Amino acid sequence: xxxxxxxxxxxxxxxxxxxxxxxxxxxxxxxxxxxxxxxxxxxxxxxxxxxxxxxxxxxxxxxxxxxxxxxxxxxxxxxxxxxxxxxxxxxxxxxxxxxxxxxxxxxxxxxxxxxxxxxxxxxxxxx
Numbered sequence: 856x857x858x859x860x861x862x863x864x865x866x867x868x869x870x871x872x873x874x875x876x877x878x879x880x881x882x883x884x885x886x887x888x889x890x891x892x893x894x895x896x897x898x899x900x901x902x903x904x905x906x907x908x909x910x911x912x913x914x915x916x917x918x919x920x921x922x923x924x925x926x927x928x929x930x931x932x933x934x935x936x937x938x939x940x941x942x943x944x945x946x947x948x949x950x951x952x953x954x955x956x957x958x959x960x961x962x963x964x965x966x967x968x969x970x971x972x973x974x975x976x977x978x979x980x981x982x
Contacts, residue, residue, distance in 0.1 A: 861909055861910045861911075862907070862908070862909050862919065862922075862923075863906065863907065863908045863909075864907060864919065866923065869907075869919055869920075869923065872902065872905065872916070873898075873916060873919075873920060873930065876898055876901045876902055876916070877894065877898060877931075877937070877948075878950070879901065880894055880897045880898060880901070881894075881937075881948065881949075881950040882950065886949075887949060887950040888940075888947050888948070888949040888950075889947065889948055890945055890946065890947055890948075891927065891928070891939075891945075891946040891947065891948055892946075894927070894948050895917045895927055898916050898917060898927075899915040899916055899917055902915070902916040903915070907919050909922065928946070931948060935951065936950060936951055937949070937950065937951065938950075938951050
């Protein structure tokens with residue numbers, strides 16, 4: 856069976872918008888932590904001005920994430936900067952990476968870390 860992806864947003868654009876608004880919400884919240892249900896409500900409210908359509912029908916950002924990633928939790932779980940905490944029956948989302956820089960001038964979301972060198976482990980032999 857062939858699935859036809861008829862979203863008006865590319866995966867890259869949808870991902871960038873989701874990160875932008877999720878980071879805004881988490882930075883505005885106390886201790887950079889919020890319940891998952893509150894995050895979804897605020898995400899849908901803050902993105903309602905964006906035209907997100909699937910097969911020419913208007914959809915919310917949470918529906919976009921659910922259709923493309925399985926759920927909002929699966930989307931958040933793909934990134935180490937977001938933490939998912941289950942406490943009794945509530946699920947909380949926490950922003951872990953304090954070095955993330957978000958600028959409203961459409962600049963990159965992630966700040967480059969000067970002075971860091973990332974090493975590929977294939978370049979070294981363990982003795």
